[in-house]
Amino acid sequence: MSKEINNKVTDWTRAHAEGRIGRRSWVKLMLTCGLSLPAIAKLLQSATAADTKGLRIYMVPKFTGFIFFELAKAGGEQAVKELGATLTYVGTTTADVEGQVQVLQNLIPQKPDGIVTAALDINAPVPALKQARSRGAVVVTFDADVAEPGRNLFVNMAPFEIQAKAMLDSALANAPDGGKAIWVAPTPTVANFISQKKALDDQIASNPKYKSIQFVDTLYANDDPDKSYSVASSAMQAYPELKLFLSGSGISTPAINKAIMDTKRSGQVFSTGFALPSTMKTYLDNGTCQQFALWSPYKFGYMATYLAILLKAGTVQNQQGTEVDVATIGKRTIEAHSTINLNSMLFFTKDHPDFDNAVPANL
């Protein structure tokens, strides 16, 4: 190969890696340079591998020391290991909005290739993230998003429809005949919980599988264990026929299980929905709860980090409709507003009580 052609190949390959020309036109250009198809394939593979090598990714959780984010970190570490990048995990010890912004701000001079973060405030980190992006960082949010100008991509846990199905399947695993149910949310205004409840209502109305479940009330427990315990205790007296509590709050679900256990109603009333497995072991063991659900924080961190690396390397185009094959997770499609769904719900039962042995839900 002459030097001139060699240079062209290098330039165009870089242009392709940076997303300036598409895969198809790049292949055409390579063919015009006289490369054979196997040679092109090899070049593509090595270019991909080289582009992700040594990329510096920073993961900023909502706060450190919480099992959910420690598992997300482990997932992120697996992703950088596979792709030859590096991961630095930094954050504050408490849910401190200004502190998180300072952590992000301190990343800017380090010119990160990628920032993977779960934001404490939808707006406050945006100025810092914008600055990081203007210096070449790809920003991927997971679990909790920021306003769109602050990030390239948001990895959502699952569409609300899937979340609702996971909760309803868990409800039926506890109470196969359904029955009267109460929805427990933190406050009337948290957007997530409003959407979850709507999706639950839609599923019950449209899917015959779930029609035996009947919501009779909504209670607010402010993501607080004591409040959850007391509202649930009162509700069980107010509704003697009650069969189920459902909650998307990882704090309310175990607290209500405790209320059920303490009032000796295990087996008559069940509390399920989303919860962290570490908080539920007792109730799975003694049969107060048969099954609950959660998405995998490990895969959450894995997918967000994986996508940050591929976006930076230019091997994935951040466009609506782009299908990405995320290793070990599967094919996922980038949707409107640069959102992509992890869609990986897990079921926890007595025999599968931990993240590493939970049953992947097929919803």
Place this chain on the structure above:
Amino acid sequence: MNLRSLYRNHRWELILVGLTFMAGAWASVLSPFYLSLDQILYSLQQALAVAGLLSAGLMTVVLVGEIDISVPATLAMGTILLARLSEMSAPLWIALPLVIGLGIVAGLINGLLVVGFGLPSLAVTLGTMAAYRALALLIGGQEGHASFDDSYLALGSALIAGVLPVSLILLLIIFAGFVWLMNQTVFGRLVYMVGSNPVAMRYAGIRVARVKIATFAIAGALAGLGAAVYVGQFGSARADNASEMLLFVVAAVVLGGIDIFGGRGQVIGVLFALLLLGTLKNGMGLANFPGPVQTLIIGALLVASVAVPRLARLRFRWRSTDRGSPSGASTG
């Protein structure tokens, strides 16, 4: 003022300056990204612009021997008010006095409760802290507000010549004002005197109550001003704004050498303490220290700043008694 008297009168402040330079040197060893003017200025702005204003206010209250832990909550009420005013397209020249006015009212309520009913300020401001946050929550709701008119953002985000944050200049001006207020005016002298011996002051015919209430109002006013800087810096107003800022603010005041029982300490010391804390945070952040380690170091510094002068004083007293002199209580 010669060097000797500078050393004698400002020993603690000089130690802080020395520590700040050491922290800067440490930071530049820890991270190759530290030594750059725009990096340092921007990071100091992030760490200090808001917390510094709150510290100046808390300092004034602590100097009269009281405490006000409600200042971050007052700030949150301020950011929510600014969000509402911006939604109503009120011009900044109306919004700014209003938010400072709100802060003053919040401060006056604190002051009146403390002085009028003779209640302990820690309990009063713990209560008003909760009340002010609840009020912010009622007016602002759970959701954050982010749509501010650009004029509202300037104070907290504008840069002079592309590097120098306006908010840092504002902080320096405020501290210069406080140096003057505390050292050159009758009010300043009254603050120190009330702080060191309120009973004697009352017998001397000084209106202790008025001085104390005024300091709470000043703290409130600065929290209001802090709100205006906050919305510029973060582009966000939420009822839980600055909810984790109290530790840093108290640390700056105590580390700055302000006696927690009132009556003693230099304004400039608080500014230097802010610079020291800001530099440490910046260096540890750039070196990606894990969160718990950072918190531990700041906490240890806070304890040390209280313990070291106390130990020095004990040692001094011990030595004095050794020499047979019983009057060694004051180190000056």
